[in-house]
Amino acid sequence: MKIAIASGKGGTGKTTLSTNLAMFLGERERVVLVDLDVEEPNSNLFLNGEFLKKEDKMKMIPQWESSTCTHCNHCVEICNFHALIAIANEILVFPNLCHSCYACSELCPTNSLPMEAQKMGELSHFRTQQIDFVEGRLNIGEEQAVSLISQTKKYVEKYFSDDTLKLYDSPPGTSCPVIESIKDADFVILVTEPTPFGLHDLTLAVETTRALKKNFGVVINRYGMGNDDVLSYCEKEAIPVLAKIPHSIEAAKLYSQGKLIYKEIETFKDEMQSIALYLKQFSKERA
Amino acid sequence: MKIAFTTKEPTWDSMMEARFGRAEYVVLYDEESGDITIHNNADIAAQEHGAGPKMAQAMADLKADVIITGNGPGENAHAVLSKMGTTIFVGAGEISVSDAYKAYQENRLEKF
Known part of the structure; x- marks a missing residue:
């Protein structure tokens, strides 16, 4: 199964959710986390995986x-x-x-x-005790992310079996790189925060995801700050809310130290468990 | 000299447009013949990428010797224009075309 973790707004917690959920799920099944936010991949800061290999990724340019x-x-x-x-x-x-x-x-x-190959970035493959991790990394100054995202996904599909759970940490926004990241996902998790800005960009992300005819659900991060408008919106639109991750200084501190949060905060782990159950149910119904 | 102005309207009486690539019109004034030619760039509004190079291409096709605009071209367009040897003057974004021409004649515009 392929699950894309996306958001309209940046900084809502895509990488926090991706890394924690991947490691949590990796304790009981085969998981590969793929960082498709190729313009600034940062998942590996929280994983410290062992380096396996690196490939140059090229784009074709007319000469x-x-x-x-x-x-x-x-x-x-x-x-x-x-x-x-x-x-x-x-x-x-x-x-x-x-x-x-x-x-x-x-x-x-x-x-x-004639078209000639030019290096646009790199793909790296790491392994931790629980999961595999693959990231695409665009060269600095390079503007076209889509091709590298597509090549990174191809690598993952070739390298990993169908029964490996694939988590795609997607770029923020709703433009071409996001479309490329979520277009062949079986399920999309939209991460948001309970603020007016979070809600505004969530509605854009929901429109995008619906246009692509994807199954999706929402995770509200930093729940308890802001207001309840995101929750009311999801109710009104009949969008499942997979988890409400409590707003906590402790979580922010762990994040800033590059640590996984579910290992230290019990309520955070409970929310990962809720998402895991939802995904399991979804997978069963799909089969 | 053929002088190109980035403008909001397709006339000599128009106000200048400060943006280079996304200007809707170019008013081209040929000092020798006195002819005024209009280039319509309005379809740029529907395009997300490459506005600068597209305008630079238009300037090449119009054979402009001098460009008078507001903010000045971006990196891509500037690369083309310097290759063509076009002289660019900026800082004329908020005035009328005729005032911009006057300022150019009196050497009051900043060279890009």
């Missing part, structure tokens, strides 16, 4: 061949992302705008834009 180009400018016209510019006698390529769609390369009448 302009001046000798064969006839300057028809067809490439510039068809590029949806304005990644190619024609000036005087030159075609300029902007790798950061390129989405590696191959349109310019395939449609160039003189094959003057």
Whole structure:
């Protein structure tokens, strides 16, 4: 089963939930946690896994061949992302705008834009006593996260058996990287906080998740602060609330020390247990 | 000299637009012939990426020697424009096109 952990708003506790839930579940079944927040992966700060291997991940970018180009400018016209510019006698390529769609390369009448591989980031595989952990890490300055997210998921699907529970720690927001992270998940957990900002971004994330026709539920983190509007919203929309993780200074302290919270705070562990039960039930009904 | 202004409306009487890539129009004034050409960039509102390079491409197609704008181009567009040798003046985002032209003639604009 594949479970994506996402949120509209950043900083609601995706990584806290991902790492704690993965390690909690890993005590009784095979689990791989995958950090797909490739622009700033941070799950490993809490896991301290043993390093297994690293792979360079590439993206394909057109390289302009001046000798064969006839300057028809067809490439510039068809590029949806304005990644190619024609000036005087030159075609300029902007790798950061390129989405590696191959349109310019395939449609160039003189094959003057062959695609070449460029390193965009790295994939690393770690192992702890309880779980496997895989992260994608985009190079600094690189803008296109989607391809690396997709390649990281491919690695996980190839390397791990179907009966391994796969947890995808997704990027925040509701744009392309999030869509890529949750689009083939069986279940999506949306983490939010009980504040007006948390609710606002939760509604966006719910719309996105519904548009993708996903089964999903909400985890309210820092429950007890703010107000009850998130809870009322979930009731009104008939969205299951999987857990309400209490707002606690102690949890924040453990987080800041890079420690797993469920091992130290009993109520936190109870909430992990509630989520585990819900997922188990979901998995049974699905089978 | 062909001088390009980033503008809000497709006329010489328009106010300037401070943004480069996301300006809706370019008013191009050819000092030699006195001709005014309008470039419509309004479809940029629907596009998320690459506004700067798209505008730089338009400037290349218009063969502008000088660009007068407000905030100035971003990194991608600037790379194209410097390759073309276009001179860019900024700080004219909040005035009318004719005032911007006057300021340019009197050398009161800041070079980018």
